[in-house]
Amino acid sequence: MPQAAVDPVVIASMIVVRLQTIxxxxxxxxxxxxxxxxxxxxxxxxxxxxxxxxxxxxxxxYDEGTRAHVLRSIRRMAQAECxxxxxxxxxxxERLSSFPPTVNDEETTGRVAEAFSAYFGADARTVDxxxxxxxxxxxxxxxxxxFTYWALGGIDPDRYADAARKGTVAQDVPVNHSAxxxxxxxxxxxxxxxxxxxxxxxxxxxxxP
Numbered sequence: 001m002p003q004a005a006v007d008p009v010v011i012a013s014m015i016v017v018r019l020q021t022i023x024x025x026x027x028x029x030x031x032x033x034x035x036x037x038x039x040x041x042x043x044x045x046x047x048x049x050x051x052x053x054x055x056x057x058x059x060x061x062y063d064e065g066t067r068a069h070v071l072r073s074i075r076r077m078a079q080a081e082c083x084x085x086x087x088x089x090x091x092x093x094e095r096l097s098s099f100p101p102t103v104n105d106e107e108t109t110g111r112v113a114e115a116f117s118a119y120f121g122a123d124a125r126t127v128d129x130x131x132x133x134x135x136x137x138x139x140x141x142x143x144x145x146x147f148t149y150w151a152l153g154g155i156d157p158d159r160y161a162d163a164a165r166k167g168t169v170a171q172d173v174p175v176n177h178s179a180x181x182x183x184x185x186x187x188x189x190x191x192x193x194x195x196x197x198x199x200x201x202x203x204x205x206x207x208x209p
Contacts, residue, residue: 005049009042011085012053016040018077019057022070033070034060034131060131062101099135105146112148115202116195127151132176150199152192154183 016037023033035057042053057074061067078091116124130151140147155173163172174180 002049006085006087007049008053008087009050011081011087012040012042012055014081014084015055015078018081019074022073022077026069026073027066031066032062032129032131033066034058035070035074056096058133060133062129062131064100097135099133100137100141102134102137102149104148108146109148111202112150112199115198116150119194119198148199150195152188152195154188156184 019035019037022035027033036059037055038058039056040053043050059067059070059074061070075091075093078093082089082091113124113126134149136149137147160169160173163169166172174182
């Protein structure tokens, strides 16, 4: 019966709510971070209290210090909610994957950016820092080489311009992982190939045969 059980659904729900305060109450407004509960699974029917609930989180930060703070807070809050509910066991917390921040090398980025500006003109621009999840930096780090990471636009230009005029870009322009994300094939494909070629030539053009 419900009164004889420790309900993991309630515990999980409280954890989800509590986690929202890490960014809003523990970090400075000038310290970017993302803590997202992207998945919550528990139970198989409306009349049975399950024996477990599984939360899957995504954490994004710009530096290792902030990341360490966020991870400590997640553990503390999960444990506190389990204690508050009288759970017989501590929460089982497992890190499924972890990647370092993707920080472009300044010299490499400058060289590629100059080549892009020369080839693409005003269509090559600097974007703001992003809080996306990205593991690309693992490859150059493994080889000990500098790297630069750039973004490629793929939305229909007319659709974007219309949304920009109406001030509804966030609502009307779907982004990666959205169910409605559908980049146009052209000129996206040709632009991507050109960008890779221009970036490579920025380095290969000076190579001695």
